[in-house]
Structures are given as structure tokens and as C-alpha cells.
Amino acid sequence: MSSPDPRAQSTLKIYLRLLGYVRPYAGMFVMSIVGFLIFASAQPILAYILKYFVDGLSNPEASLFPNNPYLGHLQLLQAVPLMIVIIAVWQGIGSFIGNYLLAKVSLGLIHDLRVALFNKLLALPSRYYDNHNSGHIISRITFNVTMVTGAATDAIKVVFREGLTVVFLFISLVWMNWKLTLVMLAILPLIALMVSSSSKKFRKQSKRIQSAMGDVTHVASETVQGFRVVRSFGGEEYEENRFRVASQSNTDRQLKMNRTGSVYTPMLQLVTYTGMAIVMFLVLYLRGDSSAGELVAYITMAGLLPKPIRQLSEVSSTIQKGVAGAESIFEQLDEDNEVDQGTVNIAKVSGRLEVQHLSFTYPGTEQPVLDDISFVVEAGQMVALVGRSGSGKSTLAALVPRFYQHAHGQILLDDTPIQDFTLRNLRQHIALVNQQVTLFNDTVANNIAYGDLAGAPLEDIQAAAQQAYADEFIVKMPNGYHTLVGENGVLLSGGQRQRLAIARALLKNAPVLILDEATSALDTESERHIQDALDSVMNNRTTLVIAHRLSTIEKADLILVMDQGRIVERGTHAQLLEMNGYYARLHARQFKDDDAVPHSVEVC
Template sequence: MSSPDVPAQSTLKIYLRLLTYVRPYAGLFLLSILGFLIFASTQPVLAYILKYFVDGLANPEASLFPNNPYLKDLQLLQAVPMMIVIIALWQGVGSYLGNFFLARVSLGLVHDLRVALFNKLLELPNRYFDSHNSGHLISRITFNVTMVTGAATDAIKVVIREGLTVVFLFVSLLWMNWRLTLVMLAILPLIGIMVNSTSKKFRKQSKKIQVAMGDITHVVSETVQGFRVVRSFGGEEYEKNRFERASQSNTAKQLKMTKTGAVYTPMLQLVTYVGMAVVMFLVLFLRGDASAGDLVAYITMAGLLPKPIRQLSEVSSTIQKGVAGAESIFEQLDETPEVDQGTLSLDRVNGRLEVSNLSFKYPGSDKLVLNDISFVVEAGQMVALVGRSGSGKSTLANLVPRFYQHEQGQILLDDVPIQELTLRSLRRQIALVNQQVTLFNDTVANNIAYGDLAGAPLADIQVAAKEAYADEFIVTMPQGYETLVGENGVLLSGGQRQRLAIARALLKDVPILILDEATSALDTESERHIQASLDNAMNNRTTLVIAHRLTTIEKADLILVMDQGKIVERGTHPQLLAMNGFYSRLHARNFKESDDEAGAHTVGIC
């Protein structure tokens, strides 16, 4: 979310860009303008009918068109009520056309913006999500787009309908008495200054409201996702206070904006009515030979002006809210998508992985997270990364599928630099299982057969689930493979979620497997059953294992011991123990075989 202090683009520039999304609906938009044109044209006509009504009070039998031989028998007594009904019907047609078709346009516009914004999220690089909290990202798609809705519906409707009404009334007033009308025009510069000044305030306040709303969404999102931690550590009061502060901040900013509007509207109304008072004085003072009907029609038209002018002035706040929301949306739409300069697409690689002189630091940081890393894993071999927290293991694993772009050194897959492969082709070769499992609020089967795997036969899904030792709990669920797992698998245990993630990786059946603490959430019994499956899964696959359990680490073809971004030791398990160095100390401290009844091997390094 952009800061409210960042220099803003011009309101007109942003609003015009927003209106470019109307292009696909140009025909409907023109129909709505035609409707509002019809509606606005009826305003001065209704006022002008009063001239005939007042003149008809003295002689209701008088002809409406005395000089027309065909209509000279049409008396004011019948014509005035008939004209009012006809005008009302005509106004209704215009109102329907304007409101309905503009609603079609605006809802289509908002839908297109939402889709564009969400699709853009899927294209953005990892670093974007690292630097933007989820609450603000969600707020853009919900709250900010809602503000744009106001600018694209109510605001456009008011601007077109009331703007055309003002134009028609002014033209009619000029036609009836141009001298008096010019007096009214004298107040327009003052109104313009007031609108411009207040619009800047509205926009600045709207951006602050956006940030405050993002904070509210962020607090709610964190609390909902971490409700178990909140409850287990007694964080209820802290979260209540945090949410109350965020909500109070939003309320204060909303109130400030309301105060601005509450002061601005009466001031503008006062200026408008002062102009009206001057005109009425001049009408009475300089009435000349005008009939009573003419004067009533003129005053009525002049009296109709303050309402649309006031509505046009009030719409400024809606437009500025929409512009502030649109500016935030366009900031995200203008973000550079994930870089993909690769041109080579491979169906399936053998899996030879070579890392050469690789160094990496995160964008915006000067600290090297990886420093001159080099190693080779032949196709079908397994390399294990061990080391203390923060040593760079997970970063290295994230560079292989190019979740981040490295600039120093090379990562080669089958002797091809991974930058030369398209992202889709590269990631199609890799199955990743993280410690933090992501599941969707969908069925068990759809969570296993996700993305490119969607549509996989149920038999294949079941085979993958059995190999991951997940079938045994899936078949006991109410609807089996069609059971909903809840948001992020909330209805499952940690071990069950992990087994579904492993089943997903097994179903993908790719040459490269990355296991990042993949069995950390498994209980001892499940781990025993799944270990053989993992051994089978790693057969003929290049496997990168991060701080896995000892039973897997021992079998690695190569163990890389990392510390502060460097490889400090390398070799097989027996070789590293014989060195009696860094790995040996880690093994003694963290890979010690437990003496409990399960006799499980555990690891505490991540």
C-alpha cells in the first residue's frame, strides 16, 4: 500500500486511466449517456411549463399555440397537465436508460479490475509478497475496489446527469435572459476554487483511510490464521487492543473526512444561494415588461441550479476516494512481473544439478545469504543440506525453482543454466514439499491433484496417497477422497496435512524432488511407514533434502554442512563423522538417537 505522503499523480490522469477500462463497454456507456441526456433535458422543460401554468391562471381557455392552425384549439387547461405527464414519462425513460446501462458498465469495470488485480498477484515475484503484508493486499481487492466502484458508478452518474442538467438549465436561462444569467456565472470561479481545494484534502484523507483499512484487514488476517497461538499464549487482550487501535485509527480518519465534507457543502451552498439572492433581487428590480409566467419560469430554473451544483460538489469526495483506490490498484498493476527471460522449454530433464560459485543477497539487502556455493548432484542422487537456522539452506532450495533471481554464479540443470528455461518448464521438473503445508478449502482429491495435476484419475491419486501413507486416514473420513479439508487443512492434523503434501509431490512424478523439513510434522509411526515410500520416491530422482530426519540424512550421497551462507564441510555421513568437525558436533547435539520407547531419530535444525 502506498504511503499517503508519496507524491500523487494527477487526479485527471488516474481517472482517465480508470475510464480506459470502459472501452469494452463503449456501446452501453453511450446508451447511458443518452439516457442521462434525456433526463437532464426534461428539467428546464418542467420549469418552463410553469410559465404556461401561471399565465393560464388568468385565462385557462387560452390556446397554447395560437399561431398554429392545427393546434390552436389546444387550451392551456388541457395542455399543461398533459405536458407534465408526458415529460414525467420521458424523464423516466431517460432515468432507466442512464441508471441501468451505467450500472452494467460500472459493474463490468469493477469485475475487470478485480480480475486484473488478482491475476497480477499471481505474476508478481516472491520479493513483492515479502515486502507487502497480506492484509493490505487483500484490502486492495476488497475495500479499494469498492471505492473505485463509487467513482465508477455514483460519481459518473452524478457527473453526467447533474452536469448535463446544469448545462441545460444554464442554456435555458441564457436564452430567457442572458444579462441576469451572466450575473450568476460570476460565482463559478469561487465555486471552482473551493472544489479544487477540498478535492486535494479528500484525496489525501482517502489514502490515509486506505492504509488504516489495510491495517484492520492485516490484524484480522493474522489473528484468524494464528488463533491457536493467540489462545494458547493468552493473546486475546493484546489482539483486542491491537484491533481496537487499528479500528479507532480508521474511524478517526473517516470522521476527519466527514468533517471536511460537512464544512465544505454548507459553504458551497451559501455561495450558491448568495448568487441566487442577487439574481432574485435583480429580477424584482429589473422586471421590465416580462410576464409573471416568464419570471416564475426563470426563477424556478434558477432555483433548480443549487441542487445539481451541490451534488456535483459532493461527488468530489467520492471521486477522490475512487482515485485514491485506483492509484493504489494501478501501483500494483504497474509492478514488474516475475522475470522470465527463459526461452527453452523441456518436457523432462534427467536431473543433473550443478551449482557453481553461487552467491545471493535478497533485494534491498547488502548481506550475502549465500557465499560462493558450489556442488554437483548427479541425476538420481540425493544431497542433504544441514546447518543452523539462518545458514542459507532454504534460500538455496528457493533458488532452484527460481522463486528468487540470482545474479552471481550459476545453477545448471542438465548443464543448462536455469535462466534459459522458461519458468513453467523449469517448475514442471520440480516437486516441492515444505514444512509449512499449504492446502486449499477443497476436497482431499483436489488438494492432491492440484494445478497441472487437476483432472488426474482417482486411481492415480489413490496410488500417490497410499505411497505417502495418507490413504489409511482418508478412507476413514466421511466422504473419503471427496471430504473437504477446511481452510488450509484446518480439519486435519499436522501429520495428515504433511502426508497430503507428499502425496501431491508423488503424484507430480518429476525428476527433481525438494524436501524442506518434509516429515517434520509426522508422528513416529507415520514416519516409519512413509520413510520407505520416500525412499522409493527418491529413487531415480535428484533429491534435495533440507535438515531431514537422520534416517534419510544417513543415506544421502552428499551432505553439505552450511554455516553463515557458506559450505563449511561436505561428504557422506561416515566421512563427516570421521572429520569430527562441524557436522559431528551438530550430530551429537541435534541428531542424537532418542532413548524413548519409539526409538525415533529426531532433528532440531531448520
């Protein structure tokens, strides 16, 4: 005896897990099935009424219930039309209950899946975003979920409505003539074999379609976000070709799936109608003592079977699309959350930061990015990290708020390992300003007072903006602090976006401040004003400055010179110049022409 197909088991497992999301809507789900039961029960009754119609052609005054003393007067002339109307009403009620309630269940299920998927994105570690492009991530929430909608809505509706219709029709056919019905049952194994074969193809093709759709979304997303670069460097033709290739790939895969369905459906229909032809031959050949009405009713019921059987067979492609979509969704939902095993929650820390023998290698790579890093920053002090690109400065900054998990060495905040803090509590003590500013399509005030800062008084927001030298351009905007900034602050200049990000960090008022090239997008005048603000803000705050400008580097309590993941020199600005080593050479090379504009060049 052969073992079950593992792929079939996987499909069933995924689909059952998908249906597990229906549990909160169990009541409506059961009622929708009752509605489809009502609808399906009307099909054979409607066909059986034809028996009375045909019999009534020869004697319309005949009684419908000749042996019933109460209904014996009801003639076929009145009864047949009346029964047709009653059955139509009965069928309509069942159809409404089934379709409407199942739609509510399905839409609720899709909403729950989308929310679960989006919430999972907020809990995934940084390495997940490093390894997956944004187009495929967004495609899961949009396109893949619509595939699940088909499996959860259309498929279930067809399975129950048409499936119950087939069951009722078969029961009625067996009751009327079981011998003829056995002939029709003989074709079922062939139908099952065809459905099984096509299901495997639909599943494989659906996964390829979803992957291709992710590529389409990715290309479109990149082009929209980088439209200025595209236009500046004449990339229109390149992007047109790139999008055309991605879209054509998706189209070709869609066509291939449609071709499979277009071949499969007529073949199944041929098999079904061949069985029908054999049955009709036997009815004509072996009519026996059955009345004309009974034969017409039987043939009509048998004739009603191909349509629901065909729809049941076609639902396989819908289910396989949904299962493929659900599989990709569950893959993301099953990803491990950001590691958070900490239990320490401290209301306020002084900000003393100590790094002990820290080494770090990105997952999936072999070359260490940080190698045996050690230093101490006392509360309120400022440490500056300088070095060429790729020396590990930004990685070190990312490890402090645990955007990545280090395995070797320790990072201590107030003598407590940062792994012991809960992630939320740790990050409440840290304010971060990156070179790449992220703003949301919201008001200026809401972008400054974001997340835990939401609901901050407008006076505090304005004070932070004034410190960041942002108030001077905010008050000139159409609606001041209530002006929408556009997607990622598209309506603002680079310097303005950077100042809003600094204002956000100032409003947070955290004891640890990380500035990762925080003033790189500012002009000289704006930088000078912000530098004055940062000088006052850095008081009583532990500040980690990465590749900052000369004025900040000179004032740092400690400068760490990094190269290839190691600290090659350390000391104050004056001490490092006296060493006449790596830092002195870097300083001489980058600031040899600095007499005219001493504060306009970055250390990188």
C-alpha cells in the same frame, strides 16, 4: 503564467487510465450518456411549463399554440397537465437508460479490475510478498476496489446527469434573460476555487483511510489464521487492543474526511444561494415587461440550479476516493512481473543438478545469505543440507525453482542454466514439499491433484496417497477423497496435512524433488511409513533434502554442512563423522540420547 498543478495532472492521468477500462463497454457507456441527456433535457422544460400554468390561472381557456391551425384548439387547461405527464415519462425513460446501462458498465469495470489485480498477484515475484503484508494486499481487492466503484459509478452518473442538467438550465436561463444569468455566472470562479481546494484534502484523506483499512484487514487476517496460538497463549486481550487501535485509526480518519465534507458542502450552498438571492432581487427590481409566468419560470429554473451544482461539488470527494483507490491498484498492476526471459522448454530432464559459485543477497539487504556455493548432484542422487537455522539452506532450495533470481553464479539443470528455462517448464520438473503446508478449501482429491495435476484419475491420486501413508486416514473421512478439508486444511492434523502435501509431490512425479523439512510435522509411526515411501520415490530422482531426519541424512549420497551461507563440510555420513568436525559435533550434540529412539530427532 504558472504551471499546472502536478497533483491535478496526476489525478487526471489516473482517472483517465481508470476510464480506459471502460473501452470494452463503449457502446453501453455512450447509450447511458444519451439516457442522462434525455433526463437532463426534461428539467428546464418542466420548469418552463410553469409559465403556461401561471398564465393559465387568469385564462385557462387560452390556446397553447394560438397561431397554429392544427393545434390552436389545445387549451392550457388540458395542455399543461398533459405536458407534465409526457415530461415525466420522458425523464423516466432517460433515467432508466442512463442508470441501468451505466451500472452494467461500472460493474463490468470493477470485475475487470478485480480479475486484473488478482491475476497480477499470481505473476508477482516472491520479494513482493516479502515486502507487503497480506492484509494490505487483500484490502486492495476488496476495500480499494469499492472506492473505485464509487468513482466509476456514482461519480460518472452525477457528472453526466447533473452536469447536463446544469448545462440545459443555463442555456434556458440565457435564452430567457441573458443579463440576469451573467450575474449568476459571476459566482462560478468562487465555486471552482472551493472545489479545487477540497479535492486536494479529499485525495490525501482517502489514501490515509485506505492505508488504515489495510491495517484493519491485516490484524483481522492474522488473528483468524493464528486463532489457536492466540487462545493457547492468552492473546485475546492483546489482539482486542490491537484491532481496536487499528479500527479506531480508520474511524478517526473517516470522521476527519466527513468533517471536511460537512464544512465544505454548507459553504458551497451558501455561496450558491447568495447568488440566487441577488438574482431574485434583480428580478423583483428590474422586472420590465416580462409576464408573471415568465418570471416564475425563470426563478424556478434558477432555483433548480443549486441542487445539481451541490451534487457536482460533492462528487469531488467520491472521485478523489476512487482516484486514491485506483492509484494503489495501479501501483500493484505496474509492479514488474516475475522475471521470465527463458526460452527453453524441455519435455523431460534427467535431473542432474549443478551449482557453480552461487552467491545471493536478498534485495534491500547487504549481508549475503549464500556465499560461493558449489556442488553437483547427479541424476537420481540425493543431497542433504544440514546446518543451524539461518545458514541458507531454505534460500538455496528456493533458488532452484527460481522463486528468487540470483545474480552471481550458476544453477544448471541437465547442463542448462535454469534462467534459460521458461518458469513454467522449469517448475514442471520440480516437486516441492515445505514444512509449512498450504491446502485449499477443497476436497482431499483436488488438493492432491492441484494445478497441472487437476483431472488426474482417482486411481493415481489414491496410489500417491497410499505411498504417502495418507490413504489410511482419508478412507475414514465422511466422504473419503471427496471430503472438504477446510481453509488451509483446518479439519486435519499437522501430520495429515503434511502427508497430503507429500502425496501431491508424489503424484507430480517430477525428476527433481525438494523436501524442506517435509516430515517435521509427523509422528514417529507416520514418519517411518513415509520414509519407506520416500526411499522408493527417491530412486531415479534427484532429491534435495533440507534438515531431514537422521535416517534420511545417513542415506544421502552427499551431505553439505552449511554455516553462515557457506559450505563448511561435505561428504557422506560416514566420511563426515570421520572428519570429527562441525557435522560430527552437531551429530554428537543432537543424537547423544538417541539410543532409545534413533529416528525421532531432526537435524536443524
